[in-house]
Amino acid sequence: MGSKQAAEGGDERIERFVRELSQVGGAASVLDPEGAPSRIAALLKERKAQKVMLDPGSLPRELPLKALRDRLTEEGFEVLEGFGEDVSALRDAAAGVTGALAAVADSGTLLLGGAPRGGWQWASLLPPLHIAVIRADQIRPTLDEALRALREHSQEGGEEFVWITGPSRTADIAITLLLGMHGPRELHAVILS
């Protein structure tokens, strides 16, 4: 009974996260881990992507990584992984797939982090589409809790972080809101339930 209640609380939190994310121009899918590879492949196909950046280090363990790789290769995508400091090869990637350290329901925020200039940074920044895969239980209710998560990771040392709340945007031309200024135009959270 206690666990059922907790699950309900969790559902509500997921709903809130999805709602907030969509309010800032992002989108989300909630599905079980086995369904994730085909959902990700479908998202890429819809956008006629060719090159896809994958940051396996940050992806949740629940995501069947091998299935995802196989699926993407089958579908004819060129999968880029393990990119180091030389990022010029990533210039024309159409999408980046990363995990996240945590998420915030209150604001629809994703917390990413790791080594400076790591794959998580490039995959979430350079391509026009960013797909972030998270576990439902990574969604925390408030910013304060996310900050606590950041602090925990920070103590491990040397980490940098970014809080991502929706796609890149600007209103600098004639006060018109536009998405996809310098970073991704689309942000899609794949939530593993």
Add this chain to the structure above:
Amino acid sequence: MTRDLPAEIHSALNDEALQQALGTFTQAVGFLRAQAIGELSDYEALRERARRIKAETIRNLDEHLERLRENVEARGGRVVFARDGEEALRYIRDLARAHGVRRIVKSKSMTAEEIGLTEHLEAEGLRVWETDLGERIVQLARERPSHLIGPALHKTLEEVREVFRRWLDLDDPPQEPKELARLARTALRDAFFEAEMGITGVNFAVAETGHLVLVENEGNIRLTARLPRVHVALMGWEKVVPSLDDLAVFLKLLPRSGTGQKLTSYVSFFMPTPDLHLVLLDNGRTRLREDPELREALYCIRCGACLDSCPSYQAVGGHVFGGSVYMGGIGAAWTAGIGSLKEAAEFHGLCTSCGRCTEVCPVRIDIPWLNTVIRSRALRLENPKHRRAARVLGEIDRWARWGSFFAPLSNLLLGSRIGKLLAARLLDLDPRRRPPKFARPTFRARARMRSRSEQKTSTATTTEGVKLFVDCFINHFEPEVGLATLRVLERLGVRVELAENVCCGRAALSQGLLDRARSLAKANARRFLPELRGGATIVGIEPSCVAALRSEYRHLLPAEEARPFEERVLDVMEYLARPEISERLSRLLPGGPENGREKGKQIIYHGHCQQKALGVHREIVAFLQSVPGLEVKAVEVACCGMAGSFGYKREFSELSRHLGRRLTRLVEAQEGEPTACGFSCRTQLRDLLGLRVRHPVEILEEILSQGQRREGL
């Protein structure tokens, strides 16, 4: 003075595109901000904490900067202290040379603007691409940013297209903002990959971890900091925060106050790396820190909320209301603090002291007070006319005594063509303004002369009493408002005693005559402190005088002497709004609309800036709306534009009328008699509407006496 402010104001007010842009931007952001702030249940506590953190950090600055330096260096980053812009520029230039840098990408930074970074590096033969879209547009147009977070908000779509035409060598740039942005993305993406150095600012540097925190929406900061091989972060040292917990407070406030977002698209916590060069800029900040009166300007987190809420900024924008770098009221303080007083003196006068800025400032900086301080220091730089005007207007209590004594002769003289001409010639006042009319006898004299019988008929049955503060405006210009106040209070059973006060000092303050204001405050403190400490209540009629006593005395008197004024001085409307008093009023006015025939009295109410600043505006409106027989429509506008002497000064007369018309348009769209609590507001409305405008207390007196007549029949 090198600037011709009236001409600048004139052209800004007549620039339709600018007016539209300012209107759209400030209204949209204002609306979103109110919404985002409304979601914070602990907003006031957060502001208080934010302010305390800033105060503490700047007090113990060396300790926090040392900690930051240790943590940045522990990760291999370099920390450089630059005393001024020149030192910072030299370091960055030499660094570029040492690393063989030819191309630089840069993300918008006010600190970089402050030291003229781009111009300097370009003069050294380096290519510098600004990458924030708005700042890029401004850079290409060879202009200055006009807003802290919307640097190009003043540029129309057509102007932006023209910029793009030259920048990307296009015959016919697209019409769609979306297409323009896409072109900019592609062009700048090349720049990011080519550049060998990236220069960013810093929003917050966390001393305990070494994280450099940057808040943005476009993503250009992330690219600038991480794609090129060398990262230069240029920050004013006031941006240091002690801990991640402290940072959390600011991250809740900055995006909400700046753009009305809960969080911006990206908040980056960059960890220092061996290719980081953190340049800590002083450039006059130490001077500002050692200046107790202007020090709190350093608390600014550059959200721009003060600009969006400022009536003058809304009307003329940041190029007119601003110096070479910083804009608005806070910009005057920064300009005076780190630049020159002379430059600040050229535009600080646009601050009307309305206080809308302090209401929205996430660290509650008292921006009007900073401008009062600047005004007092800049007085000696003013031309003789303005210095003379400051003395005349700031000593209104002295002159008014003679004005009333010689009325109506004094009024004939001042209202005559010659009088107006002299005022224009000698004091640079607007000859189109009608001077206020001196009254004889004064309010004080008429209150004393009132027949004993009038007082006897009052229903003063209770023992509660108040002291009525006699302000110069009521006393010398509008005794009828004072008399109405007396009658209303007495009918409500309140014993009223006229306070034997001197001028509160408001007029002196608004002219920057700080010494005079201080001595007036001391005189009033001597007279009233014992009574106030004994629990007496002072009630004032003119809201700007009430605010002087209640919130400016803390700048003029020791804290323990200012506090009783803060706690025990009330606006008369606020006093009437007290439940026990307003209930009594309701009992005396049982009817309201009589027999369904008569409609209630309809009034339009314009609240005073200082009532809003004191946080009593809403309760006053609610009180008025609760009065039986009164139909009240409140018009919400930031400021009437008169603001004491502001509207009388030739320099600002056009702006004053412009702001006033924003109010009268709303007033004219409603049915009812316009009313206002402020003397200035009534003057402005009178001048623009051509009719006498009353204080709401006069309306209350009217409906009370009607009620009495009905009872008598």
